[in-house]
Amino acid sequence: MRLIAENLGGERGGEGVFSGVGFALDQGQALVVTGPNGSGKSTLLRIIAGLLPKAEGRLLIEGGGDDFPSIASACHYLGHQNAMKTALSVVENLRFWRDFNGSGDSSVDEALETVGLGGIGHLPFGYLSTGQRRRAAIAKLLVSHRPLWLLDEPTAGLDKASEARFAALMMKHCVAGGMIVAATHLPLGIEATELRMGEATERLPQQGIIS
Numbered sequence: 312m313r314l315i316a317e318n319l320g321g322e323r324g325g326e327g328v329f330s331g332v333g334f335a336l337d338q339g340q341a342l343v344v345t346g347p348n349g350s351g352k353s354t355l356l357r358i359i360a361g362l363l364p365k366a367e368g369r370l371l372i373e374g375g376g377d378d379f380p381s382i383a384s385a386c387h388y389l390g391h392q393n394a395m396k397t398a399l400s401v402v403e404n405l406r407f408w409r410d411f412n413g414s415g416d417s418s419v420d421e422a423l424e425t426v427g428l429g430g431i432g433h434l435p436f437g438y439l440s441t442g443q444r445r446r447a448a449i450a451k452l453l454v455s456h457r458p459l460w461l462l463d464e465p466t467a468g469l470d471k472a473s474e475a476r477f478a479a480l481m482m483k484h485c486v487a488g489g490m491i492v493a494a495t496h497l498p499l500g501i502e503a504t505e506l507r508m509g510e511a512t513e514r515l516p517q518q519g520i521i522s
C-alpha cells in the first residue's frame with residue numbers, strides 16, 4: 312500500500328495556506344509534519360482524511376485492494392478533539408469506534424490495558440483527565456482496523472511514560488505494515504521522514520519541504 316501526494320495545495324477560507332506539497336509513503340513508514348503555527352499542518356491532515364477539499368494536486372492510495380480502496384476507508388484520523396461522547400462510558404465509546412472502523416488487533420479491554428486505563432473503562436468519558444482522554448483516544452486506534460493513522464498533535468497532554476508507550480505503539484503499527492502521518496511540535500520518538508511546512512508569516516501559499 313502506498314499513500315501518494317503530488318503538488319498538493321490547501322486553502323482555508325478561500326485563501327491559500329500551502330502549495331507544492333508532495334510525498335510518497337509506503338507501508339511501514341511514518342511521515343512527521345512539522346512547521347510553525349498556522350503553516351498548514353492540521354489543514355494537510357484534514358485534507359488527507361477527506362475532511363477538507365484539496366485546492367490542487369493529486370492525493371491517492373495505491374495497493375489498498377478490496378479492503379482499502381480509498382484513503383477514507385484506510386485512515387483513522389485523530390484530531391485535536393478526541394471524538395468521543397462525554398456521556399458514554401470509555402468502553403461504550405471504544406465499542407462504537409471498533410464497530411465503525413472495523414475490529415483491529417486489540418479488544419476494547421486489551422486496548423485499555425495497553426494505554427494504562429484498565430479499570431476505568433466504565434467511567435463516562437467526560438470524567439477523564441486531559442491526558443486520560445488522549446490515552447483513550449489512542450486506544451481507539453488499537454481497536455480499529457485502519458492501516459493509515461493520521462495524527463494531529465497526538466501526544467498533547469500525555470505524560471512522559473504515556474509518550475514513550477505511544478512511541479512503542481506507533482513503531483509496532485509501522486512494523487506490522489501500517490503507515491503514519493503525524494503533525495507535531497514535539498519529538499515523537501519514532502523513525503520518520505520529516506515534511507517541514509513553510510513559515511506562515513504572511514497569508515501566502517507556503518511550500519512543504521521533505522528532508
Ligand SMILES: Nc1ncnc2c1ncn2[C@@H]1O[C@H](COP(=O)(O)OP(=O)(O)OP(=O)(O)O)[C@@H](O)[C@H]1O
Pocket residue numbers: 323324328346347348349350351352353354355494511
Ligand atoms: N476555518 C478557517 N477559516 C479561515 N482560515 C482558517 C480556518 N481554519 C484555519 N485557518 C487558517 O489556516 C492556516 C493554517 O491553519 P492550520 O490549523 O492548518 O495550521 P497548523 O500548522 O496546524 O498550526 P498549529 O501549529 O497552530 O496547530 C492558519 O493561518 C489559520 O488561521
